[in-house]
Amino acid sequence: MIGARITAIGSYVPAKRLTNADLERMVETNDEWIVQRTGIRERRISREDEYTSDLCTAAVQDLMKRYGKSVEDVDMILVATSTPDFASFPSVASIIQHRLNIPLTAGAIDLSAACAGFVYALHTAHSYVASGMHRKVLVLGADTISKITDYTDRSTCILFGDGAGAVLVESDEQSTSFMGFNLGSDGSGAQHVYRTGLSRTLQEIELIDSQLLVQNGREVFRWAVRTVPQGVQQLLHQAGVDLAQVDWFIPHSANMRMIEPICERLNYPIEQVLHSLVNYGNTSAASIPLALDLGIREGKVQNGQRILMYGFGAGLTHAGQLIQLDLDEQQSQPTQG
Structure with missing residues (x-):
C-alpha cells in the first residue's frame, strides 16, 4: 500500500449572516430557545446567484493561497454534496474542474452521502491513492442547504447554513495520514x-x-x-x-x-x-x-x-x-x- 497524506486544507463560507434574531422575525422562535436546543447562534447563507460550485471554488482557492499549492496536477476530484448546482448533472466536480483549470484528464465525480459525505469522500480518496490509481486527489465537502430549507418550518430552518471545505490527499512514500x-x-x-x-x-x-x-x-x-x-x-x-x-x-x-x-x-x-x-x-x-x-x-x-x-x-x-x-x-x- 502506498502512503496517502492530507497535505493542505481550505474553507469558505458565504458573507451573508442569518442570526437567531433574524429568524425571530420569520418564524415563531427566539434566540434563547434556539441556543438551548441547538447551540447555534447564526448561519451563513449563500446569495441567490451563489451555488455549491462557487463555494467549492472559493474553498480550493483558500487552500491554494495558504499552502502554496497548485491543482494543475490533480488527477481526481471528489465532491461530497446533497445540493449540487443542477438537480442531477453535470456534477459540481466537473464544474470546478473547468473553473480551476484542472487537467482534462482528471476524474471528476460527486458523492451522495449527506452529512457523512465528506468522510466517505476522504475514505474514497485514501483508497484511490493507497492503491496507486491516483497520486493527488482534491476532496470537497460542500452544501448550500439554505436553498432547500423550508423557512416556514421552525423545527428545521433554525438549523441549516451553507459552507465548503477542501483538502488535498497526496501520495507520500514516507508517511500516511490514515x-x-x-x-x-x-x-x-x-x-x-x-x-x-x-x-x-x-x-x-x-x-x-x-x-x-x-x-x-x-x-x-x-x-x-x-x-x-x-x-x-x-x-x-x-x-x-x-x-x-x-x-x-x-x-x-x-x-x-x-x-x-x-x-x-x-x-x-x-x-x-x-x-x-x-x-x-x-x-x-x-x-x-x-x-x-x-x-x-x-x-x-x-x-x-x-x-x-x-x-x-x-x-x-x-x-x-x-x-x-x-x-x-x-x-x-x-x-x-
Missing part, C-alpha cells in the same frame, strides 16, 4: 431525513414541484446517539488505538444537544470536541472540514495530533475516519470572514 475507518448504513431509517422531489409511493411516482428538506429530528437523534458511539469504538478497535490517545473528536456539527450525549456515552471530554455549528449552523457535508479548519486557524490543532472525524445523516449513513495530521507548512496566514 489510521482507521468505519462505515455503515441503515436504510430502514431513510424516511426520517429526505429531500422532496421525485417521490416514490407504493402505487405510483409523483412529481412534487418544490424540493425541500424534511427531517424527523427525534428519530435521527435517537439513531445517531446510539450508532455513532458504537461506530467510534469499532473504528478504534480496528486501528488499535485507545480513545484517550485521540487528541480531537470532530463529529458532524448537527446540533450541540446531539453531540453532548454522544460524548457522554463515549466518556470523551467535550473540551476536546471541534465543531462548526455556533456560527455556521449545520452545513451538512461541509461541517467536518469547516470544524477541522477552524481548529487549525485558531491554533488548536497541530501536526502530529490524532483526529477522529465522524459523519452521520440521511440514508441513514455514517462514516468515521481516524487520521494523524501532517499538513504541509502554510505559506500565508489563514483568514475567515
Whole structure:
C-alpha cells in the first residue's frame, strides 16, 4: 500500500449572516430557545446567484493561497454534496474542474452521502491513492442547504447554513495520514431525513414541484446517539488505538444537544470536541472540514495530533475516519470572514 497524506486544507463560507434574531422575525422562535436546543447562534447563507460550485471554488482557492499549492496536477476530484448546482448533472466536480483549470484528464465525480459525505469522500480518496490509481486527489465537502430549507418550518430552518471545505490527499512514500475507518448504513431509517422531489409511493411516482428538506429530528437523534458511539469504538478497535490517545473528536456539527450525549456515552471530554455549528449552523457535508479548519486557524490543532472525524445523516449513513495530521507548512496566514 502506498502512503496517502492530507497535505493542505481550505474553507469558505458565504458573507451573508442569518442570526437567531433574524429568524425571530420569520418564524415563531427566539434566540434563547434556539441556543438551548441547538447551540447555534447564526448561519451563513449563500446569495441567490451563489451555488455549491462557487463555494467549492472559493474553498480550493483558500487552500491554494495558504499552502502554496497548485491543482494543475490533480488527477481526481471528489465532491461530497446533497445540493449540487443542477438537480442531477453535470456534477459540481466537473464544474470546478473547468473553473480551476484542472487537467482534462482528471476524474471528476460527486458523492451522495449527506452529512457523512465528506468522510466517505476522504475514505474514497485514501483508497484511490493507497492503491496507486491516483497520486493527488482534491476532496470537497460542500452544501448550500439554505436553498432547500423550508423557512416556514421552525423545527428545521433554525438549523441549516451553507459552507465548503477542501483538502488535498497526496501520495507520500514516507508517511500516511490514515489510521482507521468505519462505515455503515441503515436504510430502514431513510424516511426520517429526505429531500422532496421525485417521490416514490407504493402505487405510483409523483412529481412534487418544490424540493425541500424534511427531517424527523427525534428519530435521527435517537439513531445517531446510539450508532455513532458504537461506530467510534469499532473504528478504534480496528486501528488499535485507545480513545484517550485521540487528541480531537470532530463529529458532524448537527446540533450541540446531539453531540453532548454522544460524548457522554463515549466518556470523551467535550473540551476536546471541534465543531462548526455556533456560527455556521449545520452545513451538512461541509461541517467536518469547516470544524477541522477552524481548529487549525485558531491554533488548536497541530501536526502530529490524532483526529477522529465522524459523519452521520440521511440514508441513514455514517462514516468515521481516524487520521494523524501532517499538513504541509502554510505559506500565508489563514483568514475567515
